[in-house]
Amino acid sequence: MSSPSYKGTYVDPNFPNPHGPDDASIIIYGYTPSLAVGVLGVVLFFIALIAHLYLLIRHRTWYFSTILVGTIMEVVGYVFRILSSQEDPYSVTWFVLQYFLIVVAPVFFSAGIYTIVSVLINTYGRQYSPIPPKVVLGVFITCDVAATIIQIAGAALVGIAYSNRKDPTTPNNILLAGLAFQVFSFAIFLATLFWTLRKARKSPANVSHSFLAALVVATLAVYLRTCFRLAETAEGLMQYLSTHEAFFGCLEFAPIAVAVYLFTYWHPGRWLTGGPASKSREDVQAAD
Template identity: 35%
Template sequence: MSFQCTEISPSCPIEATVYGYYPNLGANSFFAVYFGVAGLSQSILGIYFRTWTFLTALGIGTFMEMTGYIGRILMHANPWSTAAFRLQIFCLILAPTFIAAGIYLTLKHIIIHVGPQYSRLNPRLFTWTFIGCDAGSIVLQAVGGGVVNSAGSDVARMDAGNDIIIAGISFQVATMAICGILAVDFIVAAWKSEPSREKNHNIESFMSVNKYSRAMWWIFGAEILAYTTVLIRCIYR
């Protein structure tokens, strides 16, 4: 019977764990609280405004992030904890996919509000196309996670599971990249065709136009920030 490490000891040093270090308690606690508050806020706002699809995507995504960071907090207490490792890797791998779904939903409504005629893809197809691809990515990552979790000490099986997970993440990155290209194309087309660009030469006048209100610019900024950070995280993973 092979020996398995269950806690830090002279024969099971921290250097031999998956990460080779104690996950940072402060940083992981911060993100656990941050995503917990974000998930709670999203739940309240989603119920109040009855944005059920958006609530589902962001609610699952944020609470999975919170749970994943709780798993890392548990790994700080015991880096050899198999349960904590599985919890954090499963949640932190899948969570961005649900957040990306929220980004696609927001983009669809931005396009509908600003002008569907500027988009090369029907805005109503954004959710079907990209969330459908997200679903495929989730399936691949979930299958890979299942293989990893069932691998035990079988290194070859664990590597195969990791390869499946990477394939799922790569598919998600490609999906987000295509979505980003379409979004940039839409923004450029809408900007160039806006009549007020010829009449007003200062940004204050341009932003005062109804469909480009200050509130919309905040939404644009939040959408770009969310897209960029999720894409960077997916590439990093």
């Protein structure tokens, strides 16, 4: 899954550069992407896509439809990694497209988490949260969108710099700024979530502890992935983290897959209704 870097650049000795009009002089990934990782990404996220489509229709939790958008983007993103792996790892377009899709997709998963927390605040009662539910949605989604736009701009400029054989340091710093802002804003969201969960222990509303545990694990998984991206970018282009695909697999692909699959069983449509007098699934079963 990994390949060594060569003095800040990487050229696959077993994959000659086609020298097409869209090809960089080096492989921007820092390695030739693994076919196995690409196929695994397509298969797992496609299965998750079907599962979440079924759950969305069954439970009519339209506020959670952002998960569908995210899984679609993950599937297409990993398709482009497969193309890079098998057809042309030097292609700037395929690198930028897979980066765009795989980087943006977690924003939609985060938006789904924000909506769950918004519903939780309504369920427990506004007094148990430091900020209103509408503010949770508005502020943190806006922060994610702004951070993602900066990241996409930085990644695109990195690709252009490599394609034109120019210094990519400034574009990488733009990318770094977007990631730093996203890590900061998500940390504020985590503080809001834990504050709410702590205070809500006094609420008369009952929500399944297993659902809340799944929510926390999924949220931390998404945050871990964002912190990895920040560390990777802060280290610099063509450095250790960015030139070893094992880190991508363990700290980008795996955390997002865990978060998506946690919400297939602990789907809010099954465990959360959103009303102030709502009952969890466990309460209903106990009553039966």
